[in-house]
Amino acid sequence: MGYAAPSSALHGKRILLGVTGSIAAYKSAVLARELQRRGAIVRVIMTPGAIEFIAPLTLSTLTDHPVYSDFTENKDSGEWTNHVDLGLWGDVFLVAPATANTLSAFVQGSCDNFLQAVHLSSRCPVCVAPAMDLDMFAHQATQSNLATLANRGVGIIEPDSGLLASGLEGKGRMLEPAAIADWLEIWFYERAPLKGKRVLLTAGPTQEPIDSVRFIGNHSSGKMGFALARALVQQGAEVHLISGPVQLNDPAGVASIRRVQTAEEMMIAARENFHTYDIAIATAAVADARPKQRSFTKLHRNELPEVIALEPTPDILAHWGEQKKAHQTVIGFALETDDGVASAMSKLKRKNLDFIVLNSTADRGAGFGTDTNQITIFDPNGKAHKFELKSKTEVAQDIVQHLLNYLTL
Template sequence: MATMLTWKNKRRVVLGITGGIAAYKGPEILRALQRAGCEVEVVLTEGAESFVSPMVLSTLAGRRTWTQDDFLSQEKGWEIPHINLADWAELVIIAPCTAETLARLVQGRGESLLDATVLATKAPVLLFPAMNSHMLEHPATVRNIKEARAMSYTVVDPDEGSLACGYEGKGRLPAPSVIVEEAWRALSPRKDFAGVSVLVTAGPTWEFIDPVRFISNPSSGKMGFALARTAWYRGADVTLVSGPVSLPTPHGITYCPVKSAMDMYKAVIEKMDFAKIIIKSAAVSDYRAASIEMEKMKREGKDTLTLNLVQNPDIAAEVGARKSPDQILVGFAAESSHLVEHAKEKMLRKNLDLIVANDITATDAGFAVDTNRVKIIKKAGDWHELVGTKEEVAWGVLNTVSEMCQKEENR
């Protein structure tokens, strides 16, 4: 069965840009939203026009940029742009959101086109405060952020770093990629994991033989990262334990990087009691060197090399033995033959509640590719197939996990 993430197609976003120095990043944010497949209407406050050109934004957007002059003007005011924009929007993003704009939104004022649009919309609203760190820490700003959250606005904390004013501290506008990720979380059609703690493992492990050589496998971590990100979109509090990968650290997720199987074992056992759902998608090395050479081994005079290997802990089996009745454990099986039979045996042996099996000989599945073809097998023995990108497969896997959670709650 093919999966499609249709909920990400052509989402309608109003991007509000206010009068802070970070407004110069507006074109980057606009382009990032467009690359993600969104349709974007841009609204500038009067102050924002001092930092970024409406013509630049209109050229990039391929449509007019709305300014304060459009609000109550003879030419455009009769079109009631704030109502039309509010009704059109599926999401409103204000980035950057200045202290002044934040205060006006909390007070419910509608003097500007952007303020009035927010007042009139039923769409979720994302606020990205960006300002001098002292302004951010001022009691009035702290209070306004608290009140905005109480009014169901999502307020995303700013980053720390070098500020335009020369300060070092909190107040930077997050990267456009972060803004897009927050947009997807706000637009996700399912929030079935809201407040649920999810623990995901991903990637390979490195089992060192000497300081420069190790035993590993080709796992890229893409499947595990997709599962972690998708669970976060759907409201979960996610912890991701990952072996060495080249993927960027995912936003919004507690990230725990490890190297060896023993490192991963310790991290998972330490964190498992706090998780309702545990998804073991890492490709953990079954064996490690019995001893690690402290210096690089030389090959001179050696036609062969014999390694003494010992078994690593079976993390999934250990979690399966320790888990409580209300925890759900999902395992992965990468097989080269007899896919369903081997996966079912693994599920029984490790006390898994669900197993996701993929054929590593398939060209569109398995290690280091962006697509996957898996069979999701339940304890009862029934299974179904999912085909698609790893994010699409992750969505389908979590649909099955969600159904299991609902059955648990209804018991």
């Protein structure tokens, strides 16, 4: 279900949704849908108790995937579900609703049902949204279990106060699905690996005027840079984008976007407060040269020069490389028409980059204008990381992952 707002911190997150035997289990259907609407991939695990309240068919239909509730998939053949694999798959194990019984089982480390087995084998963080009657919630045993789980790092999504299924009024109602999704979004955002990092990113082409209507330009669409902006935002970065003329909407969630036309304008924006950024990434296809002279009115046919003399434009990437301090990371892109390895390596060294992303128009589906790209990332020691042909969104995620690995070296 690909209808997510790309700025959501849940975008692309793998959520194991555990459902237990509370009357609030009916809300899990809406929760699964809400998480998916925000771009998460959801797999559902139910306790036998939960199945009394909501049919697995509802959740499997909504998530377009079978629901897990038993150790064995096919009792006749002995086929079993691997709870360990499932535990490793998730970015988070969200148990909503979480019954008093399951909270107690988590504290004890019980393994009496499939959901509890996944809990014990999951390496990802666990979050629970308790749902129960007010007295069950207030009971010392439940409160002590919640305190123990919180101490172990489990995220506790505090229930609401209000009318309960029992007819009583008090604290114990599971938060509404949208509020749980909001809570999880903030939770992910606060753990996002690039949180607090300021990123300066250039994208798109530049246009170097010949006269008031003509320019020297290139075919860069800006798609790769904009996809990278979104991928960086998803990892919590504060992204400041400088874009040449492109036909693209502002990527959601960027802190600022400056639209410029020429290499000179891009350079002015790129130098500004450069020292305040942690990471600078140059995806823009900046013109290397511009006409020495330009006309501010349209040149008529008979006025056009036979030869247009060119002069070099300012080199943004070289400037960043020169100015770079120890805390800063500078990443360049190289678009080549041959295999490009030698020129990419030379650019990496000359411009003092931390790594360089090479794409070659010689590769089918790579380069300008396309929705796909095929890249190789080169480290300063010459090590090459080659990637398959992928959508620019996926390529952007690969680059951000490489950046994260680089920063934690």
